Amino acid sequence: MSDRIVLRVGESLVAGGPPGTAAEPEVAIGEMDGPFGSAFANLLGDQVKGHSRVLALLNTDVMVRPPTLCVSKVTVKDSRYTNILMGTVQYATAMGVLDAVRSGDIPKDKCDELGIIVSVWLNPGIVEVKDLDHQVLFDIHRKATTQAIHKAMTFQPSIDWLLENQDKVVHKYFEKGLKGE
Secondary structure, three states, X not given: OOOOOOOEEEEOOEOOOOOOOOEOOEEEEEEOOOHHHXXXXXXXXXXXXXXXXXXXXXXXXXEOOOOEEEEEOOOOOOHHHHHHHHHHHHHHHHXXXXXXXXXXXXXXXXXXXXXXXXXXXXXXXXXXXXXXXXXXXXXXXXXXXXXXXXXXXXXXXXXXXXXXXXXXXXXXXHHHHHOOO
């Protein structure tokens, strides 16, 4: 594939596990030799207290390709949260990226040219979960990352689907607000 991937954006929600384990990553994917690469480098170099940006790793000293930056959507204030985010979730993100390469959503021949930014959602209540099942948390975040990348690379949902379903889909928190919840 020789076509440039200037910028693709996607998201996914995977829930259904124990409380606090839902994942809702948002991804941006693009060529590192243009504006996306500048944004990637700026995020990596401009660390913000409580919102650390870390590379997705299989383990210390083993970064995935395409290079992937995990950015927390939640302000990190707790060491247990940090350990879960920078352990189980970081690893799940890395594995999800490799799953996307293996499936062909990310072209293997573009892995050295692309970068991925993953805005990671980890419920802050996770620190209160006793006997947290790290395998379930890992599986959910891995699947969500893979799905978000797939949706970004295949332009999902399509504009036709959105226009057809615009009045059928109601945002669940809007609906709760209408109900006074």
